[in-house]
Amino acid sequence: MAITTSTRTSSYATTLAAAFLLATLLLAILPQAAQLEAAVPADSLMSANTRGFASIADMAKLADNWNQTQLGQLVKDEAMKPFVQDMKRQLQRQLSGVKDKLGLELSDLMGVASGEVGLGMVERSGKRASMVMTVDVTGRLAEAEELLEKIEVELTNRKATKQITPHDGIALTIYNVPNSRRDGKTREAVFFIHQEMLCASDSKTEAVEMIARFGNADTNTLTEVVPYQQTMRRCSQESGNLSPELRWFIDPFGYARAVRSLNPGRKRMGKDYLKILTEQGFGAVQGAGGFVNLAVQGNYEILHRTAVYAPATTTGDDKYTLAMRMMNFPNGGELLPKESIPRKLASYRTFNVDLKAAFDNFDSLFDAIAGYDDAFASMIKGLEEDPYGPRVKVRDEFIQHLGQRLTLVTDYELPITTSSERFLFSIDVTNQQAIANAVKKFMEADPDAHLRTLDGHQVWEIMEPEDDFEDLEIGIVEFDPLAPAEPEVVDEAPASGISQASAVCVADGKLMVASHMDFLRKVLQDKPTEETLAGAGDFNEVDAAMRQLLQGAVCARCFIRSDEAYRPTYELLRQGAMPRSKTLLGRVLNRMLTPPEDEDEGILRKQKIDGRTLPSFEVVRRYFSPGGTVVRSDEDGWFVVGAMLSKRQGQARAGSIPSASTSKIR
Structure with a gap:
């Protein structure tokens, strides 16, 4: 969060x-x-x-x-x-x-x-x-x-x-x-x-x-x-x-x-x-600072350490006040990928969060953003009592049965398009049947949700509502005979028998929400150990390095194959399609780079950097290597360590990782 x-x-x-x-x-x-x-x-x-x-x-x-x-x-x-x-x-x-x-x-x-x-x-x-x-x-x-x-x-x-x-x-x-x-x-x-x-x-x-x-x-x-x-x-x-x-x-x-x-x-x-954030207690975050090093001992391309200083603002049982109390990320657990996580992934992120505390303290922030009192309570009441709604007692039937571990994995499909990226978000559950019942109520109240069976699992497929009329687009193409050929931008999903709808499923002790049905299928399928992320050599190499860099229990672990994670953004840059990107990174960049006047009017920004001269991604892939990040919750904030490993010294890395002495959990 x-x-x-x-x-x-x-x-x-x-x-x-x-x-x-x-x-x-x-x-x-x-x-x-x-x-x-x-x-x-x-x-x-x-x-x-x-x-x-x-x-x-x-x-x-x-x-x-x-x-x-x-x-x-x-x-x-x-x-x-x-x-x-x-x-x-x-x-x-x-x-x-x-x-x-x-x-x-x-x-x-x-x-x-x-x-x-x-x-x-x-x-x-x-x-x-x-x-x-x-x-x-x-x-x-x-x-x-x-x-x-x-x-x-x-x-x-x-x-x-x-x-x-x-x-x-x-x-x-x-x-x-x-x-x-x-x-x-x-x-x-x-x-x-x-x-x-x-x-x-x-x-x-x-x-x-x-x-x-x-x-x-x-x-x-x-x-x-x-x-x-x-x-x-x-x-x-x-x-x-x-x-x-x-x-x-x-x-x-x-x-x-x-x-x-x-x-x-x-x-x-x-x-x-x-x-709003200041008034909701987030002013407790008084500062963040860090160290950055490059080419460390031939082991790391980049090594960074970041400390977030957020001391307690109360003397009671809660460290913080109002919505800031949602920021509760307990240390603990190995946080290793479960057997369902496939080997072929671009990134893997998992962290602990007290979801019950997050839910119980979200109301004041929701009300402040909505602009009136009891906005959150009214929404929850509607979910529980509206005869046309799901009629779910959100706290008792849903939140109460969620665990504290959240996981986000991402990947992509070829050819690269503005919607090629896939992601899946999962939450551990303590009572799978109770969560399945609550999800069923939510989905049955959604006219765009349809129950399917996928590899023996019940899956709710959520189709995007279609417009009554298709937009008619008439464009004028600028022709420059001296400009390099620009790759074709494909906005539509490739024709196939696989639905591109999002999906929700409760299985294997987790609530899973996937951006695409085919990505959920990949996670649900049984797979041998060598086909899981936990069995991948690069993942284990990064995991071992991060455990030496920050020893002891942590609240979050992340793994990224930078070549795979950055490829969609790279290809869209080549295509001149970054402003239309729907990738997680693309959305962040577009938000940052869109001029305020265009954002207010909903105008699509123009790509300022000419990516047509970029070589094929296969030419530059060798420059990218895997990396990881770990986060520890401390009494007065959080501590983050991140690194990108060097491909050249992978075999010599063991036993020579620069680290302070074993850290105690504060």
Whole structure:
């Protein structure tokens, strides 16, 4: 179960995430930098009001490790060159906010930084959030001065006015930059160099406060923020002697407020989910932070650790209040795939959750979203008493008989279409007959549900309601004789005798809901051990690695074959059909990339990246390897470890996995 705060931002608001994504793509061509001792740590210069923070410790080391990974090799593959070039152009557009605000590109820093590069977003009460950047330029002061000259040319061309103001003996170079929105306002871009640190901000106030933090332990800094301290401490404890190459931290609700401040005049449509979640107790999640490493000991392509800090907010039996009490994920159990899970899968995710607690505490959140009291109670009453409804006592006849283990598996069928992905969601049950009876009542009240028999099991097939009239589509095709041939996009399911309807079944001690009847059939069929996921070599290799990386009981385990999981998205990108994707990943990406004005009008977004130049997936498949994630519930939040294994060192991995000492369950 996840908390999601959706906030639309300008390109400047996406700087924190996009900057380091671009850095990753550019690492393959980074110049080698001298490994010098860092000057002042970036987090000690950041304000205590920093709501988002990211830091690269050593550009040279990160570049070298990136080039050793399979993904780094993929970026350099000649077959990928046209696509990578287009991707870089798109990301540079997303990073236009950095250039608009400070007159520099992130790539400009690559030849200047000799140590840590830090980037933060600072929330300022009653004002727009500020961006802060720190660059360790130890031994590269000449290069830093050259960069400042380049920035001056850029901002002067934009009719910015310059002034140099001393503060505590440090020269502040301040540019007043006309706003590109032509609203009559100007923006600041402030730079200074002190103790071999190049610092920049779009706020003079923030720059002045940063100067005060040099060597002053009494000044409020990010290092003194408890959620930051706790997340960094936990990641450090779990990673042992492995120093992070990239660190990050976010105060989720504070960051959302900061982002909103960047567009104060923008009218928000619909519900204020940030306010709703805060009022429903989810503000207990005070911070999340993590460590990232690449090419670890030849065993891992990527290794990341994430701590979520959410201490108890009450002193009673419940840790949290209102709907936040749903977030109860008990540790325990081996969480291995059951014998019904087939070997051929793209991904497998399983976790423990207290479903009874989730049901009992969902009402206040449902009511808040609905906008009136007793909305959830009225819905449940309707299910129980409506003569035309299922007439199921939801708590007693259904929820009461559910277990606490949930599993989600995904796969796909060829040829790749916008609806090729299959998924199946299952819940362990404690009383199979009681659940079957409740499901029967629910299905019999649905006119689109039909009872079928599948391999000896009773299955409810749910057909999508059809429109009375088919849509008539008349399109105009643009013809470009010089453009590469674009693969045909197939939206319809392939003609076959297998129904593509969704299905519900109670069998083998589980309630199963599948996106497609044929996928449910695959799960229900008897299969020898070697045809189950539990018998697959790659699954067991990943599982063994994850058990060493995070020892002890956990609440969730995930396994992914990245080549299989990403193939539908890759093929749809080649086809130019990503905006119409119905895959789980595709839906998330489309949600993120659709402009707010188009989303409000229900307009299908245009695919911005040209995927027609991508090679066949079989050409790039070798660059993708299996990976996994494990999650542990702690007294004050959750801890997550994830890794993508290296294909090249699979045989040498046993016994050499970097890990802290055995962790106790807190």
